[in-house]
Amino acid sequence: MQKSMICVLVISLISFGIFAGMASAHDPSEEADSAHTHQLPPPWPYHVIMVLAGAISLAGGAFTARYLKKRTRWIELHKKLALSGVVLVLAGIFVAAYMVSAYMETPFVREMHAYLGASVFIFIIVTPMLGIFQFRSKDMRIHTIHRWSGRITIMLILLTIIAGIQMVLTVLAYDVMSMPIK
Numbered sequence: 132m133q134k135s136m137i138c139v140l141v142i143s144l145i146s147f148g149i150f151a152g153m154a155s156a157h158d159p160s161e162e163a164d165s166a167h168t169h170q171l172p173p174p175w176p177y178h179v180i181m182v183l184a185g186a187i188s189l190a191g192g193a194f195t196a197r198y199l200k201k202r203t204r205w206i207e208l209h210k211k212l213a214l215s216g217v218v219l220v221l222a223g224i225f226v227a228a229y230m231v232s233a234y235m236e237t238p239f240v241r242e243m244h245a246y247l248g249a250s251v252f253i254f255i256i257v258t259p260m261l262g263i264f265q266f267r268s269k270d271m272r273i274h275t276i277h278r279w280s281g282r283i284t285i286m287l288i289l290l291t292i293i294a295g296i297q298m299v300l301t302v303l304a305y306d307v308m309s310m311p312i313k
């Protein structure tokens with residue numbers, strides 16, 4: 132248990148480092164065109180509502196698997212909440228991809244929130260596949276891998292939400308500062 136906790140901590144720190152590195156590794160001369168000086172794309176509230184609804188559903192699913200295991204049919208509840216969460220978060224990510232390509236002259240914004248969001252996209256596909264596959268495989272390690280990839284998914288979602296809020300606040304603050312004083 133302790134060994135796997137150290138393992139997940141190391142994986143999380145490495146991924147965080149990679150994303151931070153990727154997010155900051157661009158030419159500062161591009162800063163003028165960078166996402167922080169732009170206006171928020173108009174459909175952004177739809178993106179936020181969808182991903183937040185999905186995040187709540189996924190958190191409920193993880194809670195069920197951790198604390199409600201004594202109940203009969205907990206797996207059904209876990210599966211329903213997790214899969215609804217996956218559908219909502221995926222829909223929210225598609226809205227993000229659409230709004231960015233439609234309003235921001237690029238298919239992908241190079242900032243921390245988007246890199247974290249992309250990592251959520253990967254985990255949210257792999258985790259339910261592992262969840263379903265664990266019943267079809269005799270290898271008990273799949274259970275453990277699913278548990279940890281589920282926990283990492285939830286953690287990445289939290290980080291993505293924090294980065295999203297921070298990004299929106301930065302853009303709003305920039306808008307306020309660039310308002311003409313009458």
Ligand code: HEM
Binds near residue numbers: 170172179240242
């Ligand atoms: C699980 C939660 C979330 C995920 C997975 C997610 C994912 C993403 C992704 C992948 C993009 C970039 C799309 C692209 O570049 O093609 C994006 C953009 C965006 N997200 Fe999120 N997001 C989440 C939560 C939030 C939250 C909580 C906010 C605000 C409070 C937010 C606000 C935005 C905005 C405004 C953009 C447009 C990019 C920009 O203005 O620079 N997101 N999101």
Ligand code: HEM
Binds near residue numbers: 209213254
């Ligand atoms: C993105 C979707 C999913 C997430 C985020 C997720 C998350 C989790 C988490 C965090 C745990 C461990 C709880 C703990 O002990 O802390 C768990 C356990 C479990 N999940 Fe999922 N899950 C997802 C999808 C699924 C699906 C589709 C199934 C298939 C029925 C499933 C079946 C299970 C089972 C059987 C366990 C118990 C494993 C064990 O303790 O050996 N999960 N899940």
